[in-house]
Amino acid sequence: MRKFLSHHPLMSLIAMLLLTAACALGQAPKPAPAGTESARERAAPRFDIANIDKTADPCVDFYQYACGNWIKNNPIPGDQSSWESFGEVYEHNLVVLRQVLEKASANDPARSAVQQKIGDFYASCMDEAAANKAGYKPLQPELERIAAVKDKTQMIELMSHEQMLGPNPLMGFGAGPDLHNAEMTTAAIDQSGLSLPDRDYYLKDDAPTLAIRKAFVDHMKKLFSLIGQSPEQSAKSADTVLKIETELAKAYMERTLRRDPKNRDHKMSVAAAEALGPNFHLDRYFAASGAPAFTELNVGNPDFFKNVNAVIESTPLDAWKTYMTWQMVSNAAAWLSDDFVQEDFKFQQAITGQKELQVRWKRCVNATDGALGEALGQPYVDATFGVEGKQRMLKMVDALETALKRDITELPWMTETTKKEGLVKLAAIRNKIGYPDKWRDYSKLTIARGDLLGNIYRASEFETRRRLQKIGKPVDQLEWNMTPPTVNAYYSGSHNEIVFPAGILQPPFFDRTLDDSVNMGGIGLVIGHELTHGFDDQGRKFDPKGNLRDWWTAEDGKEFEKRASCVSDEYSSFTAVDDLKLNGKLTLGENTADNGGARIALMALHDLMAQAKQDPDKKIDGYTPDQRFFLGFGRVWCQNITPELSRMLVRVDPHSPGRWRVNGVVRNMPEFQKAFGCKAGQPMAPENACRVW
Ligand SMILES: [Zn+2]
Numbered sequence: 001m002r003k004f005l006s007h008h009p010l011m012s013l014i015a016m017l018l019l020t021a022a023c024a025l026g027q028a029p030k031p032a033p034a035g036t037e038s039a040r041e042r043a044a045p046r047f048d049i050a051n052i053d054k055t056a057d058p059c060v061d062f063y064q065y066a067c068g069n070w071i072k073n074n075p076i077p078g079d080q081s082s083w084e085s086f087g088e089v090y091e092h093n094l095v096v097l098r099q100v101l102e103k104a105s106a107n108d109p110a111r112s113a114v115q116q117k118i119g120d121f122y123a124s125c126m127d128e129a130a131a132n133k134a135g136y137k138p139l140q141p142e143l144e145r146i147a148a149v150k151d152k153t154q155m156i157e158l159m160s161h162e163q164m165l166g167p168n169p170l171m172g173f174g175a176g177p178d179l180h181n182a183e184m185t186t187a188a189i190d191q192s193g194l195s196l197p198d199r200d201y202y203l204k205d206d207a208p209t210l211a212i213r214k215a216f217v218d219h220m221k222k223l224f225s226l227i228g229q230s231p232e233q234s235a236k237s238a239d240t241v242l243k244i245e246t247e248l249a250k251a252y253m254e255r256t257l258r259r260d261p262k263n264r265d266h267k268m269s270v271a272a273a274e275a276l277g278p279n280f281h282l283d284r285y286f287a288a289s290g291a292p293a294f295t296e297l298n299v300g301n302p303d304f305f306k307n308v309n310a311v312i313e314s315t316p317l318d319a320w321k322t323y324m325t326w327q328m329v330s331n332a333a334a335w336l337s338d339d340f341v342q343e344d345f346k347f348q349q350a351i352t353g354q355k356e357l358q359v360r361w362k363r364c365v366n367a368t369d370g371a372l373g374e375a376l377g378q379p380y381v382d383a384t385f386g387v388e389g390k391q392r393m394l395k396m397v398d399a400l401e402t403a404l405k406r407d408i409t410e411l412p413w414m415t416e417t418t419k420k421e422g423l424v425k426l427a428a429i430r431n432k433i434g435y436p437d438k439w440r441d442y443s444k445l446t447i448a449r450g451d452l453l454g455n456i457y458r459a460s461e462f463e464t465r466r467r468l469q470k471i472g473k474p475v476d477q478l479e480w481n482m483t484p485p486t487v488n489a490y491y492s493g494s495h496n497e498i499v500f501p502a503g504i505l506q507p508p509f510f511d512r513t514l515d516d517s518v519n520m521g522g523i524g525l526v527i528g529h530e531l532t533h534g535f536d537d538q539g540r541k542f543d544p545k546g547n548l549r550d551w552w553t554a555e556d557g558k559e560f561e562k563r564a565s566c567v568s569d570e571y572s573s574f575t576a577v578d579d580l581k582l583n584g585k586l587t588l589g590e591n592t593a594d595n596g597g598a599r600i601a602l603m604a605l606h607d608l609m610a611q612a613k614q615d616p617d618k619k620i621d622g623y624t625p626d627q628r629f630f631l632g633f634g635r636v637w638c639q640n641i642t643p644e645l646s647r648m649l650v651r652v653d654p655h656s657p658g659r660w661r662v663n664g665v666v667r668n669m670p671e672f673q674k675a676f677g678c679k680a681g682q683p684m685a686p687e688n689a690c691r692v693w
Contacts, residue, residue, distance in 0.1 A: 066634025521632025
């Protein structure tokens with residue numbers, strides 16, 4: 001996944017997900033479309049009943065009813081592979097961020113230290129002429145280091161250096177909360193080293209997968225030729241990389257297995273980890289990283305280290321050097337001269353179906369957010385997020401927590417013992433809203449005007465070192481893992497916290513000009529979704545402190561599994577694209593969170609209405625409050641998506657596509673069926689509905 005999110009702010013989160021148990025709300029905040037000042041850029045994304053397709057029957061296909069006209073009127077922009085509210089909002093954020101960055105990049109001696117960093121980073125990125133003139137020269141020192149490697153121990157040390165700069169050749173190394181002592185940070189190593197988004201791309205032989213593998217080989221050949229290899233040499237190099245990555249892919253643990261934190265829970269001594277795969281020379285790797293010394297660590301997938309050990313031995317050094325060269329070139333391509341940029345994009349196109357490359361300023365805003373997110377976040381927050389927004393959010397979070405408390409208390413299938421533990425966990429959930437109380441200090445990071453790749457490398461190294469320095473230290477509870485402009489939200493099991501960046505607290509998620517019904521269907525449901533993650537198939541395995549500990553009675557655990565497999569089977573019956581079905585096991589946690597979130601958001605709405613003595617039959621625009629709740633929910637997930645991206649996401653994304661995030665939920669809710677007068681047996685009122693929470 002790394003490669004395909006590498007231009008996105010979510011990239012670091014995805015990396016972090018390997019180490020902690022965090023669940024993002026959506027797949028990725030979307031970068032914006034090409035073209036300047038189009039109508040689409042100016043029009044604020046809003047809830048609007050004009051989006052409704054009144055020719056559709058809400059009881060047959062509610063998604064079509066709620067989104068039909070939106071889908072018709074909002075084709076995918078050329079430089080996107082999907083289009084939905086996340087992208088609409090992020091596009092507005094980009095315009096705000098661009099203004100901030102253009103101001104900061106003016107070479108004004110009165111600039112603050114923060115402005116200097118974000119401004120010079122952005123200015124270096126925007127200098128396309130300099131990038132074109134430099135070709136791949138900025139990358140050459142790294143390629144020379146690879147060429148100079150004499151043996152496999154040196155190779156491992158250089159891989160450790162490279163993982164500081166962005167790519168993760170051969171393995172992943174990081175720091176995160178200890179699964180059994182969540183207040184402390186521990187070192188962790190895990191499977192890594194693939195260029196394609198999933199192991200399946202290397203191991204499956206169906207026609208669409210074969211087509212992508214062929215595009216991958218062509219792409220490698222082209223990039224190798226751009227760094228001066230002959231056609232024969234580049235073909236050989238591409239073949240070498242594919243062989244190595246296929247071996248790594250074979251040793252990968254499948255995504256569905258990785259969902260269970262127990263499968264990634266292997267704490268051991270450094271000596272025991274070294275014994276899994278002596279050829280990894282972990283002692284040298286760790287020393288070269290500059291991480292503080294440690295004696296214990298978590299190994300996410302021990303079999304990976306056992307099995308790849310033999311591959312390290314049997315593969316000649318020169319082949320490994322080709323692989324390392326590939327990893328560095330591929331990682332840097334988007335920031336080199338135009339021939340590299342175009343080739344990099346061409347391959348992304350094969351995977352995602354995106355038609356046009358994003359304009360440069362948007363790529364550069366994204367890169368600045370990725371490199372200096374909490375520096376760029378400060379002026380962003382000043383420009384967009386008021387105290388009032390935070391107060392209203394806190395009130396809604398409170399209403400949702402009250403609703404979930406009642407939901408747990410009244411749950412028909414759970415015993416009192418487990419309920420009591422569940423309520424303790426709920427009470428312990430911390431919430432973070434808008435932006436961090438304490439901003440990250442970038443003062444030790446050097447950003448030099450005119451050194452694009454150098455800035456990217458230094459920022460990456462700064463961030464990696466910052467994380468590694470935490471090993472053996474208490475977890476910093478004030479830290480955020482998304483930047484303020486990010487249009488997303490997350491729950492972290494290890495921190496037992498829900499986090500909502502300022503970026504998502506905007507229409508259509510949260511619109512202070514609209515009624516509570518629509519807002520509860522939007523941001524209210526998002527809050528409920530994140531809270532429910534604390535109790536989904538992954539979250540339920542963590543206790544109030546964030547430790548991996550079973551607090552369920554055996555009987556309740558069994559009942560949970562039974563109910564969860566109802567949801568899993570239900571979503572496995574839904575079609576993503578062509579004949580491709582969703583993977584109900586991969587998407588179980590998100591679907592559970594969507595279903596539970598909708599239920600408690602509606603409960604919270606009814607509480608608010610009762611407090612305000614609001615008439616439950618009073619219509620706005622012809623719709624009752626409950627109907628507007630469901631329409632507000634639908635609006636958030638209206639989506640257009642390329643078939644290529646659908647295919648990729650079915651494999652890698654734990655979230656269901658927009659259609660099923662909406663229809664999958666409402667068909668399980670009697671409240672929906674009542675609100676729209678659906679009859680039992682209609683598609684949105686099936687007899688075999690599922691319920692966990
Ligand atoms: Zn989620």
